[in-house]
Amino acid sequence: MIVMTAAELQAFLTREFTQVADDFAVERADQAGVCLRLRVQDKHLRPGGTVSGPTIFALADVAMYLAILARIGPAALAVTTNCSLDFMRKPAAGVDMLAEARVLKLGRSLAVGDVLLFSQGLNEPVARANLTYSIPPAR
Amino acid sequence: MIVMTAAELQAFLTREFTQVADDFAVERADQAGVCLRLRVQDKHLRPGGTVSGPTIFALADVAMYLAILARIGPAALAVTTNCSLDFMRKPAAGVDMLAEARVLKLGRSLAVGDVLLFSQGLNEPVARANLTYSIPPAR
Amino acid sequence: MIVMTAAELQAFLTREFTQVADDFAVERADQAGVCLRLRVQDKHLRPGGTVSGPTIFALADVAMYLAILARIGPAALAVTTNCSLDFMRKPAAGVDMLAEARVLKLGRSLAVGDVLLFSQGLNEPVARANLTYSIPPAR
Amino acid sequence: MIVMTAAELQAFLTREFTQVADDFAVERADQAGVCLRLRVQDKHLRPGGTVSGPTIFALADVAMYLAILARIGPAALAVTTNCSLDFMRKPAAGVDMLAEARVLKLGRSLAVGDVLLFSQGLNEPVARANLTYSIPPAR
Numbered sequence: 001m002i003v004m005t006a007a008e009l010q011a012f013l014t015r016e017f018t019q020v021a022d023d024f025a026v027e028r029a030d031q032a033g034v035c036l037r038l039r040v041q042d043k044h045l046r047p048g049g050t051v052s053g054p055t056i057f058a059l060a061d062v063a064m065y066l067a068i069l070a071r072i073g074p075a076a077l078a079v080t081t082n083c084s085l086d087f088m089r090k091p092a093a094g095v096d097m098l099a100e101a102r103v104l105k106l107g108r109s110l111a112v113g114d115v116l117l118f119s120q121g122l123n124e125p126v127a128r129a130n131l132t133y134s135i136p137p138a139r
Numbered sequence: 140m141i142v143m144t145a146a147e148l149q150a151f152l153t154r155e156f157t158q159v160a161d162d163f164a165v166e167r168a169d170q171a172g173v174c175l176r177l178r179v180q181d182k183h184l185r186p187g188g189t190v191s192g193p194t195i196f197a198l199a200d201v202a203m204y205l206a207i208l209a210r211i212g213p214a215a216l217a218v219t220t221n222c223s224l225d226f227m228r229k230p231a232a233g234v235d236m237l238a239e240a241r242v243l244k245l246g247r248s249l250a251v252g253d254v255l256l257f258s259q260g261l262n263e264p265v266a267r268a269n270l271t272y273s274i275p276p277a278r
Numbered sequence: 279m280i281v282m283t284a285a286e287l288q289a290f291l292t293r294e295f296t297q298v299a300d301d302f303a304v305e306r307a308d309q310a311g312v313c314l315r316l317r318v319q320d321k322h323l324r325p326g327g328t329v330s331g332p333t334i335f336a337l338a339d340v341a342m343y344l345a346i347l348a349r350i351g352p353a354a355l356a357v358t359t360n361c362s363l364d365f366m367r368k369p370a371a372g373v374d375m376l377a378e379a380r381v382l383k384l385g386r387s388l389a390v391g392d393v394l395l396f397s398q399g400l401n402e403p404v405a406r407a408n409l410t411y412s413i414p415p416a417r
Numbered sequence: 418m419i420v421m422t423a424a425e426l427q428a429f430l431t432r433e434f435t436q437v438a439d440d441f442a443v444e445r446a447d448q449a450g451v452c453l454r455l456r457v458q459d460k461h462l463r464p465g466g467t468v469s470g471p472t473i474f475a476l477a478d479v480a481m482y483l484a485i486l487a488r489i490g491p492a493a494l495a496v497t498t499n500c501s502l503d504f505m506r507k508p509a510a511g512v513d514m515l516a517e518a519r520v521l522k523l524g525r526s527l528a529v530g531d532v533l534l535f536s537q538g539l540n541e542p543v544a545r546a547n548l549t550y551s552i553p554p555a556r
Contacts, residue, residue, distance in 0.1 A: 054471035084223050084501035086251050088244040105227040112225050192339055193332035223362035362501050364529050366522040383505040390503050
Protein backbone atom coordinates (compact mmCIF):
# COMPACT_ATOMS: atom_id res chain seq x y z
CA MET A 1 0.00 0.00 0.00
CA ILE A 2 3.00 2.28 0.53
CA VAL A 3 4.93 2.80 -2.71
CA MET A 4 7.62 5.19 -1.41
CA THR A 5 9.83 4.75 1.65
CA ALA A 6 10.91 7.50 4.02
CA ALA A 7 14.27 7.67 2.23
CA GLU A 8 12.60 7.97 -1.16
CA LEU A 9 10.32 10.74 0.11
CA GLN A 10 13.34 12.59 1.48
CA ALA A 11 15.13 12.26 -1.85
CA PHE A 12 12.04 13.54 -3.61
CA LEU A 13 11.97 16.62 -1.36
CA THR A 14 15.65 17.29 -2.02
CA ARG A 15 15.15 17.04 -5.77
CA GLU A 16 11.88 18.91 -6.18
CA PHE A 17 11.87 21.40 -3.31
CA THR A 18 15.52 22.37 -3.09
CA GLN A 19 14.86 25.61 -1.24
CA VAL A 20 13.14 24.03 1.73
CA ALA A 21 14.36 20.43 1.67
CA ASP A 22 16.84 21.05 4.47
CA ASP A 23 14.07 22.30 6.75
CA PHE A 24 12.35 18.92 6.75
CA ALA A 25 13.32 15.37 7.70
CA VAL A 26 11.06 12.41 6.92
CA GLU A 27 11.07 10.44 10.16
CA ARG A 28 8.74 7.64 9.18
CA ALA A 29 6.51 6.50 6.32
CA ASP A 30 4.24 3.50 6.70
CA GLN A 31 0.64 2.34 6.51
CA ALA A 32 -0.34 4.73 9.27
CA GLY A 33 1.00 7.77 7.44
CA VAL A 34 4.05 10.00 7.46
CA CYS A 35 5.90 11.66 10.33
CA LEU A 36 7.79 14.77 9.25
CA ARG A 37 10.22 16.78 11.37
CA LEU A 38 10.67 20.52 10.99
CA ARG A 39 14.20 21.52 11.95
CA VAL A 40 13.21 24.76 13.58
CA GLN A 41 15.51 27.69 12.74
CA ASP A 42 15.38 31.42 13.30
CA LYS A 43 13.63 32.03 10.00
CA HIS A 44 10.67 29.95 11.25
CA LEU A 45 10.09 32.08 14.33
CA ARG A 46 8.05 35.18 14.86
CA PRO A 47 8.65 37.91 17.42
CA GLY A 48 8.57 36.20 20.80
CA GLY A 49 10.42 33.14 19.57
CA THR A 50 7.62 30.69 18.78
CA VAL A 51 7.13 28.98 15.45
CA SER A 52 5.08 31.20 13.13
CA GLY A 53 1.66 30.43 11.64
CA PRO A 54 2.90 30.30 8.03
CA THR A 55 5.60 27.83 9.10
CA ILE A 56 3.01 25.59 10.75
CA PHE A 57 0.93 25.81 7.58
CA ALA A 58 3.97 24.80 5.50
CA LEU A 59 4.79 21.87 7.79
CA ALA A 60 1.23 20.54 7.63
CA ASP A 61 1.02 20.94 3.87
CA VAL A 62 4.36 19.24 3.15
CA ALA A 63 3.61 16.39 5.59
CA MET A 64 0.25 15.62 4.00
CA TYR A 65 1.65 15.98 0.48
CA LEU A 66 4.30 13.38 1.30
CA ALA A 67 1.71 11.10 2.93
CA ILE A 68 -0.24 11.15 -0.35
CA LEU A 69 2.86 10.60 -2.50
CA ALA A 70 3.81 7.66 -0.29
CA ARG A 71 0.57 6.08 -1.47
CA ILE A 72 0.41 7.12 -5.13
CA GLY A 73 4.06 7.63 -6.09
CA PRO A 74 6.25 10.53 -7.16
CA ALA A 75 4.93 10.86 -10.70
CA ALA A 76 1.60 12.05 -9.37
CA LEU A 77 0.44 15.57 -8.91
CA ALA A 78 -1.57 16.74 -5.95
CA VAL A 79 -2.72 20.32 -5.54
CA THR A 80 -3.88 21.66 -2.17
CA THR A 81 -7.46 22.87 -2.45
CA ASN A 82 -8.27 23.39 1.24
CA CYS A 83 -6.35 23.60 4.46
CA SER A 84 -8.07 24.22 7.76
CA LEU A 85 -5.76 24.83 10.69
CA ASP A 86 -6.71 24.86 14.36
CA PHE A 87 -4.10 26.53 16.53
CA MET A 88 -4.53 24.99 19.96
CA ARG A 89 -1.41 25.70 22.00
CA LYS A 90 1.69 27.83 21.80
CA PRO A 91 4.62 25.89 20.33
CA ALA A 92 7.45 25.27 22.77
CA ALA A 93 10.53 27.42 22.20
CA GLY A 94 13.81 25.95 21.08
CA VAL A 95 12.65 22.52 19.96
CA ASP A 96 11.79 20.94 16.62
CA MET A 97 8.24 20.26 15.53
CA LEU A 98 6.85 16.91 14.42
CA ALA A 99 3.87 16.41 12.10
CA GLU A 100 1.89 13.17 12.02
CA ALA A 101 -0.04 13.02 8.74
CA ARG A 102 -2.57 10.36 7.81
CA VAL A 103 -4.61 9.90 4.65
CA LEU A 104 -8.33 9.43 5.34
CA LYS A 105 -9.51 9.19 1.77
CA LEU A 106 -7.65 8.58 -1.44
CA GLY A 107 -10.08 8.83 -4.31
CA ARG A 108 -9.53 9.14 -8.01
CA SER A 109 -9.61 12.92 -7.98
CA LEU A 110 -9.62 13.93 -4.31
CA ALA A 111 -7.49 13.08 -1.30
CA VAL A 112 -8.39 14.03 2.26
CA GLY A 113 -6.27 13.75 5.36
CA ASP A 114 -5.37 15.26 8.67
CA VAL A 115 -2.21 16.20 10.50
CA LEU A 116 -1.44 16.59 14.20
CA LEU A 117 1.47 18.92 14.90
CA PHE A 118 3.56 18.64 18.05
CA SER A 119 6.47 20.45 19.64
CA GLN A 120 9.03 17.74 20.27
CA GLY A 121 8.71 16.33 23.77
CA LEU A 122 5.17 17.51 24.40
CA ASN A 123 2.18 15.17 24.34
CA GLU A 124 -0.52 17.68 23.52
CA PRO A 125 -0.73 18.86 19.92
CA VAL A 126 0.15 22.46 19.08
CA ALA A 127 -2.11 22.46 16.05
CA ARG A 128 -4.27 20.24 13.90
CA ALA A 129 -4.75 20.56 10.15
CA ASN A 130 -7.22 19.09 7.72
CA LEU A 131 -6.26 19.14 4.11
CA THR A 132 -7.88 18.33 0.81
CA TYR A 133 -5.96 17.81 -2.42
CA SER A 134 -7.12 17.66 -5.98
CA ILE A 135 -5.39 14.90 -7.96
CA PRO A 136 -5.38 15.82 -11.66
CA PRO A 137 -6.54 13.04 -14.03
CA ALA A 138 -3.22 12.52 -15.89
CA ARG A 139 -1.94 10.45 -13.05
CA MET B 140 -10.00 12.62 33.86
CA ILE B 141 -13.46 11.41 32.82
CA VAL B 142 -16.18 12.74 35.15
CA MET B 143 -19.20 11.16 33.43
CA THR B 144 -19.66 7.54 32.41
CA ALA B 145 -21.41 6.32 29.26
CA ALA B 146 -24.54 5.64 31.31
CA GLU B 147 -24.49 9.13 32.80
CA LEU B 148 -24.07 10.69 29.38
CA GLN B 149 -27.02 8.65 28.10
CA ALA B 150 -29.15 9.78 31.03
CA PHE B 151 -28.13 13.37 30.34
CA LEU B 152 -29.26 13.04 26.71
CA THR B 153 -32.59 11.58 27.77
CA ARG B 154 -33.18 14.38 30.23
CA GLU B 155 -31.99 17.38 28.21
CA PHE B 156 -32.62 16.36 24.60
CA THR B 157 -35.85 14.41 24.88
CA GLN B 158 -36.75 14.76 21.22
CA VAL B 159 -33.63 13.10 19.87
CA ALA B 160 -32.40 11.00 22.79
CA ASP B 161 -33.79 7.80 21.27
CA ASP B 162 -31.77 8.35 18.11
CA PHE B 163 -28.48 8.05 19.96
CA ALA B 164 -26.79 5.42 22.11
CA VAL B 165 -23.59 6.14 24.00
CA GLU B 166 -21.46 3.08 23.28
CA ARG B 167 -18.34 4.07 25.17
CA ALA B 168 -16.85 6.94 27.15
CA ASP B 169 -13.25 6.85 28.32
CA GLN B 170 -9.93 8.67 28.18
CA ALA B 171 -9.81 8.26 24.42
CA GLY B 172 -13.15 9.94 23.89
CA VAL B 173 -16.75 8.98 23.24
CA CYS B 174 -18.26 6.53 20.77
CA LEU B 175 -21.85 7.40 19.87
CA ARG B 176 -24.23 5.27 17.82
CA LEU B 177 -26.90 6.74 15.57
CA ARG B 178 -29.84 4.35 15.32
CA VAL B 179 -30.58 5.07 11.69
CA GLN B 180 -34.27 5.45 10.89
CA ASP B 181 -36.23 6.62 7.88
CA LYS B 182 -36.27 10.20 9.06
CA HIS B 183 -32.47 10.26 8.81
CA LEU B 184 -32.37 9.29 5.15
CA ARG B 185 -32.53 11.36 2.03
CA PRO B 186 -33.85 10.27 -1.37
CA GLY B 187 -31.74 7.28 -2.39
CA GLY B 188 -31.66 5.83 1.11
CA THR B 189 -28.37 7.10 2.49
CA VAL B 190 -27.98 9.06 5.71
CA SER B 191 -28.47 12.77 5.04
CA GLY B 192 -25.91 15.54 5.52
CA PRO B 193 -27.83 17.28 8.33
CA THR B 194 -28.06 13.95 10.17
CA ILE B 195 -24.29 13.47 9.89
CA PHE B 196 -23.82 17.00 11.18
CA ALA B 197 -26.10 16.25 14.14
CA LEU B 198 -24.30 13.00 14.94
CA ALA B 199 -20.88 14.71 14.91
CA ASP B 200 -22.10 17.63 17.01
CA VAL B 201 -23.78 15.47 19.67
CA ALA B 202 -20.80 13.10 19.85
CA MET B 203 -18.32 15.91 20.42
CA TYR B 204 -20.61 17.66 22.87
CA LEU B 205 -20.80 14.49 24.96
CA ALA B 206 -17.03 14.00 24.71
CA ILE B 207 -16.59 17.46 26.21
CA LEU B 208 -19.21 16.90 28.91
CA ALA B 209 -17.50 13.63 29.83
CA ARG B 210 -14.51 15.76 30.75
CA ILE B 211 -16.11 18.83 32.34
CA GLY B 212 -19.42 17.53 33.66
CA PRO B 213 -23.11 18.11 33.02
CA ALA B 214 -23.37 21.51 34.69
CA ALA B 215 -21.18 23.04 32.01
CA LEU B 216 -22.29 24.80 28.91
CA ALA B 217 -20.58 24.40 25.56
CA VAL B 218 -21.73 26.20 22.45
CA THR B 219 -20.67 25.06 18.97
CA THR B 220 -18.80 27.87 17.23
CA ASN B 221 -17.42 25.99 14.22
CA CYS B 222 -18.00 22.65 12.56
CA SER B 223 -16.10 21.62 9.47
CA LEU B 224 -17.31 18.42 7.84
CA ASP B 225 -15.52 16.44 5.15
CA PHE B 226 -17.81 14.02 3.37
CA MET B 227 -15.57 11.27 2.08
CA ARG B 228 -17.69 8.26 1.20
CA LYS B 229 -21.34 7.40 0.76
CA PRO B 230 -22.81 5.92 3.95
CA ALA B 231 -23.80 2.26 3.65
CA ALA B 232 -27.56 1.68 3.43
CA GLY B 233 -29.47 -0.08 6.19
CA VAL B 234 -26.90 0.06 8.94
CA ASP B 235 -26.31 2.29 11.96
CA MET B 236 -23.60 4.90 12.07
CA LEU B 237 -20.89 5.19 14.72
CA ALA B 238 -19.07 8.38 15.68
CA GLU B 239 -15.68 8.35 17.41
CA ALA B 240 -15.14 11.73 19.07
CA ARG B 241 -11.95 12.84 20.79
CA VAL B 242 -11.08 16.08 22.53
CA LEU B 243 -7.83 17.64 21.29
CA LYS B 244 -7.88 20.75 23.43
CA LEU B 245 -9.84 21.63 26.49
CA GLY B 246 -9.05 25.21 27.44
CA ARG B 247 -10.74 27.57 29.82
CA SER B 248 -12.92 29.11 27.13
CA LEU B 249 -12.43 26.95 24.02
CA ALA B 250 -12.60 23.23 23.32
CA VAL B 251 -11.44 21.64 20.07
CA GLY B 252 -11.92 18.09 18.88
CA ASP B 253 -12.52 15.84 15.95
CA VAL B 254 -14.88 13.04 15.04
CA LEU B 255 -14.58 10.15 12.61
CA LEU B 256 -17.94 8.84 11.40
CA PHE B 257 -18.39 5.28 10.18
CA SER B 258 -21.16 3.15 8.76
CA GLN B 259 -21.26 0.12 11.00
CA GLY B 260 -19.14 -2.70 9.63
CA LEU B 261 -17.02 -0.56 7.33
CA ASN B 262 -13.40 0.35 8.08
CA GLU B 263 -13.13 3.52 6.06
CA PRO B 264 -14.76 6.62 7.51
CA VAL B 265 -17.80 8.11 5.81
CA ALA B 266 -17.02 11.58 7.10
CA ARG B 267 -14.75 13.51 9.41
CA ALA B 268 -15.69 16.52 11.46
CA ASN B 269 -13.68 19.12 13.35
CA LEU B 270 -15.51 21.10 15.94
CA THR B 271 -14.81 24.05 18.16
CA TYR B 272 -16.90 24.97 21.19
CA SER B 273 -17.01 28.07 23.27
CA ILE B 274 -17.24 27.36 26.99
CA PRO B 275 -18.91 30.29 28.74
CA PRO B 276 -17.10 31.55 31.88
CA ALA B 277 -19.86 30.72 34.41
CA ARG B 278 -18.76 27.14 34.45
CA MET C 279 -24.28 33.17 -17.00
CA ILE C 280 -27.37 32.08 -15.07
CA VAL C 281 -29.11 29.18 -16.80
CA MET C 282 -31.94 28.65 -14.28
CA THR C 283 -34.31 31.27 -12.88
CA ALA C 284 -35.61 31.40 -9.32
CA ALA C 285 -38.87 29.80 -10.51
CA GLU C 286 -37.00 26.99 -12.27
CA LEU C 287 -34.90 26.33 -9.17
CA GLN C 288 -38.06 26.19 -7.06
CA ALA C 289 -39.65 23.74 -9.50
CA PHE C 290 -36.49 21.64 -9.37
CA LEU C 291 -36.67 21.49 -5.57
CA THR C 292 -40.33 20.46 -5.68
CA ARG C 293 -39.60 17.71 -8.17
CA GLU C 294 -36.37 16.29 -6.74
CA PHE C 295 -36.61 16.99 -3.03
CA THR C 296 -40.30 16.47 -2.34
CA GLN C 297 -39.86 15.95 1.38
CA VAL C 298 -38.25 19.30 2.09
CA ALA C 299 -39.35 21.45 -0.85
CA ASP C 300 -42.02 23.20 1.22
CA ASP C 301 -39.43 24.29 3.76
CA PHE C 302 -37.60 26.43 1.22
CA ALA C 303 -38.51 29.35 -1.03
CA VAL C 304 -36.10 30.62 -3.68
CA GLU C 305 -36.25 34.38 -3.23
CA ARG C 306 -33.77 35.41 -5.90
CA ALA C 307 -31.34 33.93 -8.41
CA ASP C 308 -29.01 36.15 -10.38
CA GLN C 309 -25.35 36.80 -11.20
CA ALA C 310 -24.64 37.54 -7.56
CA GLY C 311 -25.94 34.18 -6.38
CA VAL C 312 -29.06 32.73 -4.81
CA CYS C 313 -31.12 33.90 -1.86
CA LEU C 314 -33.04 31.08 -0.19
CA ARG C 315 -35.67 31.41 2.52
CA LEU C 316 -36.21 28.81 5.20
CA ARG C 317 -39.82 28.85 6.35
CA VAL C 318 -39.06 28.14 9.96
CA GLN C 319 -41.39 25.61 11.58
CA ASP C 320 -41.42 23.74 14.86
CA LYS C 321 -39.51 20.81 13.43
CA HIS C 322 -36.55 23.17 12.76
CA LEU C 323 -36.24 24.29 16.36
CA ARG C 324 -34.32 22.85 19.25
CA PRO C 325 -35.16 23.14 22.94
CA GLY C 326 -35.25 26.87 23.69
CA GLY C 327 -36.91 27.74 20.41
CA THR C 328 -33.99 28.71 18.18
CA VAL C 329 -33.23 27.16 14.81
CA SER C 330 -31.11 24.03 15.25
CA GLY C 331 -27.60 23.43 13.93
CA PRO C 332 -28.60 20.64 11.53
CA THR C 333 -31.28 22.94 10.10
CA ILE C 334 -28.72 25.68 9.51
CA PHE C 335 -26.46 23.12 7.85
CA ALA C 336 -29.33 22.03 5.59
CA LEU C 337 -30.20 25.62 4.67
CA ALA C 338 -26.60 26.42 3.74
CA ASP C 339 -26.18 23.22 1.75
CA VAL C 340 -29.40 23.61 -0.25
CA ALA C 341 -28.71 27.31 -0.93
CA MET C 342 -25.24 26.63 -2.31
CA TYR C 343 -26.43 23.62 -4.29
CA LEU C 344 -29.05 25.79 -5.98
CA ALA C 345 -26.49 28.55 -6.61
CA ILE C 346 -24.36 26.00 -8.46
CA LEU C 347 -27.30 24.56 -10.40
CA ALA C 348 -28.29 28.10 -11.41
CA ARG C 349 -24.94 28.23 -13.19
CA ILE C 350 -24.60 24.73 -14.62
CA GLY C 351 -28.19 23.55 -15.03
CA PRO C 352 -30.40 20.85 -13.55
CA ALA C 353 -28.88 17.90 -15.39
CA ALA C 354 -25.65 18.30 -13.47
CA LEU C 355 -24.64 16.52 -10.32
CA ALA C 356 -22.84 18.18 -7.46
CA VAL C 357 -21.83 16.33 -4.31
CA THR C 358 -20.94 18.17 -1.11
CA THR C 359 -17.38 17.30 -0.12
CA ASN C 360 -16.81 19.88 2.61
CA CYS C 361 -18.93 22.24 4.66
CA SER C 362 -17.44 24.50 7.28
CA LEU C 363 -19.94 26.35 9.42
CA ASP C 364 -19.22 29.24 11.77
CA PHE C 365 -22.00 29.84 14.25
CA MET C 366 -21.75 33.50 15.19
CA ARG C 367 -25.01 34.56 16.81
CA LYS C 368 -28.15 33.00 18.19
CA PRO C 369 -30.93 32.97 15.56
CA ALA C 370 -33.87 35.22 16.39
CA ALA C 371 -36.98 33.35 17.54
CA GLY C 372 -40.15 33.30 15.49
CA VAL C 373 -38.81 34.56 12.18
CA ASP C 374 -37.70 32.93 8.94
CA MET C 375 -34.05 32.59 7.96
CA LEU C 376 -32.49 33.82 4.73
CA ALA C 377 -29.38 32.40 3.11
CA GLU C 378 -27.28 34.40 0.62
CA ALA C 379 -25.16 31.97 -1.40
CA ARG C 380 -22.49 32.94 -3.90
CA VAL C 381 -20.25 30.82 -6.09
CA LEU C 382 -16.58 31.76 -5.79
CA LYS C 383 -15.17 29.14 -8.11
CA LEU C 384 -16.80 26.95 -10.70
CA GLY C 385 -14.19 24.62 -12.12
CA ARG C 386 -14.55 21.50 -14.19
CA SER C 387 -14.57 19.20 -11.21
CA LEU C 388 -14.84 21.44 -8.12
CA ALA C 389 -17.11 24.27 -7.10
CA VAL C 390 -16.48 26.50 -4.09
CA GLY C 391 -18.76 29.05 -2.53
CA ASP C 392 -19.91 30.68 0.64
CA VAL C 393 -23.20 31.45 2.34
CA LEU C 394 -24.20 34.08 4.86
CA LEU C 395 -27.23 33.11 6.94
CA PHE C 396 -29.51 35.70 8.54
CA SER C 397 -32.55 35.75 10.75
CA GLN C 398 -35.06 37.84 8.83
CA GLY C 399 -34.93 41.48 9.91
CA LEU C 400 -31.45 41.34 11.46
CA ASN C 401 -28.38 42.83 9.76
CA GLU C 402 -25.73 40.70 11.39
CA PRO C 403 -25.33 37.14 10.13
CA VAL C 404 -26.27 34.23 12.39
CA ALA C 405 -23.82 31.92 10.65
CA ARG C 406 -21.49 31.65 7.72
CA ALA C 407 -20.78 28.55 5.69
CA ASN C 408 -18.11 27.61 3.18
CA LEU C 409 -18.86 24.71 0.94
CA THR C 410 -17.02 22.68 -1.65
CA TYR C 411 -18.72 20.40 -4.16
CA SER C 412 -17.34 17.76 -6.41
CA ILE C 413 -18.85 17.85 -9.89
CA PRO C 414 -18.65 14.38 -11.45
CA PRO C 415 -17.27 14.28 -15.03
CA ALA C 416 -20.44 13.05 -16.77
CA ARG C 417 -21.86 16.54 -16.74
CA MET D 418 -16.78 52.21 14.39
CA ILE D 419 -13.25 52.26 13.00
CA VAL D 420 -10.75 53.35 15.63
CA MET D 421 -7.56 53.07 13.52
CA THR D 422 -6.94 54.53 10.07
CA ALA D 423 -4.97 52.88 7.28
CA ALA D 424 -1.94 55.01 8.21
CA GLU D 425 -2.20 54.02 11.85
CA LEU D 426 -2.44 50.34 10.94
CA GLN D 427 0.63 50.68 8.73
CA ALA D 428 2.54 52.37 11.55
CA PHE D 429 1.47 49.56 13.89
CA LEU D 430 2.84 46.96 11.46
CA THR D 431 6.14 48.81 11.16
CA ARG D 432 6.47 49.03 14.93
CA GLU D 433 5.33 45.56 15.95
CA PHE D 434 6.21 43.36 12.97
CA THR D 435 9.48 44.89 11.81
CA GLN D 436 10.59 41.81 9.89
CA VAL D 437 7.61 41.68 7.56
CA ALA D 438 6.26 45.24 7.63
CA ASP D 439 7.82 46.07 4.26
CA ASP D 440 6.02 43.17 2.62
CA PHE D 441 2.61 44.70 3.33
CA ALA D 442 0.89 47.98 2.48
CA VAL D 443 -2.46 48.90 4.04
CA GLU D 444 -4.46 50.17 1.07
CA ARG D 445 -7.71 50.96 2.80
CA ALA D 446 -9.40 50.68 6.20
CA ASP D 447 -13.06 51.54 6.62
CA GLN D 448 -16.41 50.20 7.80
CA ALA D 449 -16.29 47.51 5.13
CA GLY D 450 -12.97 46.14 6.32
CA VAL D 451 -9.30 46.33 5.38
CA CYS D 452 -7.57 45.95 2.02
CA LEU D 453 -3.96 44.83 2.36
CA ARG D 454 -1.40 44.62 -0.43
CA LEU D 455 1.36 42.04 -0.51
CA ARG D 456 4.37 43.41 -2.36
CA VAL D 457 5.31 40.13 -3.97
CA GLN D 458 9.03 39.38 -3.94
CA ASP D 459 11.15 36.36 -4.78
CA LYS D 460 11.03 35.07 -1.23
CA HIS D 461 7.23 34.72 -1.56
CA LEU D 462 7.40 32.44 -4.59
CA ARG D 463 7.70 28.71 -4.87
CA PRO D 464 9.23 26.74 -7.74
CA GLY D 465 7.28 27.73 -10.84
CA GLY D 466 7.05 31.37 -9.84
CA THR D 467 3.64 31.57 -8.19
CA VAL D 468 2.99 32.87 -4.70
CA SER D 469 3.40 30.07 -2.15
CA GLY D 470 0.75 28.67 0.16
CA PRO D 471 2.43 29.84 3.38
CA THR D 472 2.63 33.35 1.91
CA ILE D 473 -1.08 33.32 1.13
CA PHE D 474 -1.73 32.13 4.68
CA ALA D 475 0.38 35.00 6.05
CA LEU D 476 -1.38 37.57 3.88
CA ALA D 477 -4.83 36.39 4.99
CA ASP D 478 -3.83 36.28 8.65
CA VAL D 479 -2.25 39.74 8.71
CA ALA D 480 -5.17 41.27 6.77
CA MET D 481 -7.76 39.89 9.18
CA TYR D 482 -5.67 40.81 12.22
CA LEU D 483 -5.52 44.42 11.00
CA ALA D 484 -9.26 44.40 10.24
CA ILE D 485 -9.90 43.42 13.86
CA LEU D 486 -7.43 45.98 15.25
CA ALA D 487 -9.10 48.67 13.13
CA ARG D 488 -12.20 47.96 15.20
CA ILE D 489 -10.80 47.37 18.68
CA GLY D 490 -7.55 49.35 18.68
CA PRO D 491 -3.82 48.57 18.95
CA ALA D 492 -3.78 47.79 22.66
CA ALA D 493 -5.84 44.68 22.09
CA LEU D 494 -4.58 41.18 21.63
CA ALA D 495 -6.06 38.74 19.14
CA VAL D 496 -4.77 35.21 18.70
CA THR D 497 -5.58 33.15 15.60
CA THR D 498 -7.42 29.99 16.63
CA ASN D 499 -8.56 28.75 13.21
CA CYS D 500 -7.78 29.53 9.61
CA SER D 501 -9.46 27.68 6.77
CA LEU D 502 -8.05 28.41 3.33
CA ASP D 503 -9.60 27.47 0.00
CA PHE D 504 -7.14 27.64 -2.85
CA MET D 505 -9.23 28.27 -5.94
CA ARG D 506 -6.95 29.51 -8.72
CA LYS D 507 -3.27 29.80 -9.44
CA PRO D 508 -1.97 33.27 -8.55
CA ALA D 509 -0.86 35.34 -11.55
CA ALA D 510 2.92 35.64 -11.91
CA GLY D 511 4.71 38.93 -11.47
CA VAL D 512 1.96 40.95 -9.83
CA ASP D 513 1.13 41.92 -6.26
CA MET D 514 -1.67 40.32 -4.29
CA LEU D 515 -4.55 42.13 -2.60
CA ALA D 516 -6.52 40.85 0.39
CA GLU D 517 -9.99 42.13 1.24
CA ALA D 518 -10.74 41.30 4.88
CA ARG D 519 -14.05 41.85 6.62
CA VAL D 520 -15.10 41.20 10.18
CA LEU D 521 -18.32 39.18 10.44
CA LYS D 522 -18.50 38.93 14.19
CA LEU D 523 -16.76 40.85 16.90
CA GLY D 524 -17.73 39.38 20.24
CA ARG D 525 -16.24 39.82 23.67
CA SER D 526 -13.95 36.83 23.35
CA LEU D 527 -14.16 35.71 19.70
CA ALA D 528 -13.84 37.47 16.36
CA VAL D 529 -14.75 35.85 13.04
CA GLY D 530 -14.11 37.13 9.55
CA ASP D 531 -13.27 36.24 6.00
CA VAL D 532 -10.77 37.33 3.39
CA LEU D 533 -10.84 37.20 -0.38
CA LEU D 534 -7.38 37.16 -1.94
CA PHE D 535 -6.75 38.42 -5.47
CA SER D 536 -3.84 38.71 -7.86
CA GLN D 537 -3.80 42.36 -8.85
CA GLY D 538 -5.72 42.95 -12.06
CA LEU D 539 -7.78 39.75 -11.90
CA ASN D 540 -11.46 39.69 -10.93
CA GLU D 541 -11.69 36.13 -9.72
CA PRO D 542 -10.24 35.40 -6.28
CA VAL D 543 -7.14 33.22 -5.99
CA ALA D 544 -8.10 32.08 -2.52
CA ARG D 545 -10.56 32.62 0.29
CA ALA D 546 -9.84 32.40 3.98
CA ASN D 547 -12.02 32.19 7.06
CA LEU D 548 -10.41 33.06 10.32
CA THR D 549 -11.34 32.96 13.97
CA TYR D 550 -9.48 34.84 16.67
CA SER D 551 -9.59 34.57 20.40
CA ILE D 552 -9.56 37.94 22.14
CA PRO D 553 -8.11 37.55 25.63
CA PRO D 554 -10.13 39.17 28.45
CA ALA D 555 -7.55 41.80 29.53
CA ARG D 556 -8.61 43.99 26.64
